[in-house]
Amino acid sequence: MxxxxxxxxxxxxxxxxxxxxxxCHITEEAQAAALRVLRSGWVTTGREVAAFEASFATVVGAEYGVGVSSCTHGIELALRSLDLPPGSLVLSSTMTFCGAVQAIVHAGQLPVLVDVDPKTGMPTPATIRTAVREFGPPAALTVVHWAGDVADVPALAEAAGLPLDRVVVDAAHAVGTYAGDRPIGSGCAATCFSFYATKNLPLGEGGMITTDDPVRAEWLRRARLHGMTADAWRRYLPGGSWRYNVAAPGLKANLTDIQAAMGRAQLAYLxxxxxxxxxxxxxxxxxxxxxxxxxxxxxxxxxxxxxxxxxxxxxxxxxxxxxxxxxxxxxxxxxxxxxxxxxxxxxxxxxxxxxxxxxxxxxxxxxxxxxxxxxxxxxxxxxxxxxxxxxxxxxxxxxxxxxxxxxxxxxxx
Structure with a gap:
């Protein structure tokens, strides 16, 4: 017919x-904040990033925030922070953005794709158990709050046989999502947010990792800038030292002060x-x-x-x-x-x-x-x-x- x-x-x-x-609505306040940073003489990672990290972590109920260049880089860094053996199995929903699974590959791990409930678009404990039965126990699990809906992270982790400190949450869609009466952003190894142009808190690009673990937060701050023990802001401050060390591999995945200043202004409208x-x-x-x-x-x-x-x-x-x-x-x-x-x-x-x-x-x-x-x-x-x-x-x-x-x-x- x-x-x-x-x-x-x-x-x-x-x-x-x-x-x-x-x-992509960038408010007048965010535009003014970006211009202020452009005029300041310091536009890359500095005090604005630190302030935005603290503000955002408070909004989502986490202890620490680490600004990064994208949610994709955030997921990769969060997985690297778990210190898994190379080639470990990491469960992921197949109904997700390709970058979230590429992050598993780039972290040196093997993604295992999990089916979803057609009603919710998200895995269930049953689909997690199906994957585990066929491929064996995973080393980690990524969970996406698809479309902004609420995934049952504890139930999925239990089905995978994993503690919550082996779960990385993909919250690219979840700025504003609540699990019970708590905002998404804490309770797991790390939660990764996106500030891409279409997201609920749009900056054009950028992301944030939140965690409650101070050791992980410090590791992530170093890893987002090549693994260096001191970033440029701290090295170039009056009295700062040019010396640094690199003790672990890292990425070039830092957030800029321009984006962070915009983010602080945008947060007021969230x-x-x-x-x-x-x-x-x-x-x-x-x-x-x-x-x-x-x-x-x-x-x-x-x-x-x-x-x-x-x-x-x-x-x-x-x-x-x-x-x-x-x-x-x-x-x-x-x-x-x-x-x-x-x-x-x-x-x-x-x-x-x-x-x-x-x-x-x-x-x-x-x-x-x-x-x-x-x-x-x-x-x-x-x-x-x-x-x-x-x-x-x-x-x-x-x-x-x-x-x-x-x-x-x-x-x-």
């Missing part, structure tokens, strides 16, 4: 409301931004709930915590029309969307570098074919949300009408 939305391109009309998928994300999610819920073929995102029970709503991922089950056709139809209406993510086991590089269960990863495959991320960011207006919902309702109604016509023998099979 050929449906109307597949067969007839729709031109963008004058009544269409453009809805970009993402928006509570209102998070409230707005929750309002948008509720508005989507209200308008999309009655559309046949659309499954709303999973959300935690009140006792489990709070969703950060980094993403609003729906699942599409329209009979006779696939996800990519819906994406094209929305694009014709000037509405941007995305898919998070292509499961890692479907990417060619990881067929050679990761371990995949012999029974496959059916949960992730099922979810991927249905996934669609809708726009959600603080400056998204109610009018734009309504336009997205109206477009999806129109596509669903048009698809239903086309199928009804075909069943009546008046259409084209």
């Amino acid at each position: 050929t449906t109307g939305i597949n067969a007839v391109p729709r031109s963008i009309g004058t009544d269409d409301i453009a809805v970009p998928f993402a928006d 509570p209102r931004w998070q409230r707005r994300r929750a309002q948008i999610a509720a508005r989507y819920d209200e308008q999309l709930a009655g559309i046949p073929g659309i499954t709303l995102p999973h959300r935690p029970a009140l006792r489990d915590g709070k969703h950060a709503w980094h993403l609003y991922p729906i699942q599409l089950r329209f009979a006779g029309i696939d996800r990519d056709a819906v994406i094209a139809a929305l694009s014709e209406r000037a509405i941007g969307t995305s898919v998070h993510f292509i499961p890692v086991h479907r990417l060619a590089y990881f067929s050679q570098t990761a371990v995949i269960p012999s029974i496959g990863l059916a949960g992730a495959d099922t979810l991927f074919d249905r996934l669609l991320s809708l726009p959600i960011y603080p400056r998204l207006t109610d009018e734009q949300v309504d336009a997205v919902c109206a477009a999806l309702a129109d596509i669903a109604q048009q698809n239903l009408a086309d199928r009804t016509t075909c069943k009546d023998g008046k259409g084209t099979e």
Whole structure:
């Protein structure tokens, strides 16, 4: 059957409301902070980074923060801090960004990909145990709070047979996520955050590792700058010494004072931004709930915590029309969307570098074919949300009408 939305391109009309998928809002205060640092004569890692690390750690309930160049580098450094034997097994969800698994490879370990529950997009104790039964006990586990939802980290660690100090949390989506009444950011070996342009606390680039372990925090600070015992800021301070040592391998993965100054300014807006994300999610819920073929995102029970709503991922089950056709139809209406993510086991590089269960990863495959991320960011207006919902309702109604016509023998099979 050929449906109307597949067969007839729709031109963008004058009544269409453009809805970009993402928006990177750098506030005036953050812009002014960046300019202040640019004028200061010191722009790389220095006092601004130290201040941002302390502020961010407080916000997420951790003892220490270590600013890094990206969440990906954060995960790699956190895994290196575990001091695992080379080639150790590290469990990872297959429904994650490729960089999170590349970090395992770059840390010298072997990623074991774990299936997910299609309802949540995250591994379960059962899928963890399945991987452990086939490949043996892992040395470590990475856990992603996918889309900003709450993963049950203690339950997953227990299923893997690991203590929490062998768990690295990927919180790229989880600035604003709560587990119970506590923000994500403590309780494990390390938690890694992203400040990429599309994230809940956008700086363009950058990341943060939080930990409660002072020894690990100091190791991470050195490792992010080649393993040097003294960074440039401390060496170049009045009375500082040019001498340093390198006792362990490291990376070039430091955060700059420019980014940190912006981050401190952006943090002041985070509570209102998070409230707005929750309002948008509720508005989507209200308008999309009655559309046949659309499954709303999973959300935690009140006792489990709070969703950060980094993403609003729906699942599409329209009979006779696939996800990519819906994406094209929305694009014709000037509405941007995305898919998070292509499961890692479907990417060619990881067929050679990761371990995949012999029974496959059916949960992730099922979810991927249905996934669609809708726009959600603080400056998204109610009018734009309504336009997205109206477009999806129109596509669903048009698809239903086309199928009804075909069943009546008046259409084209």
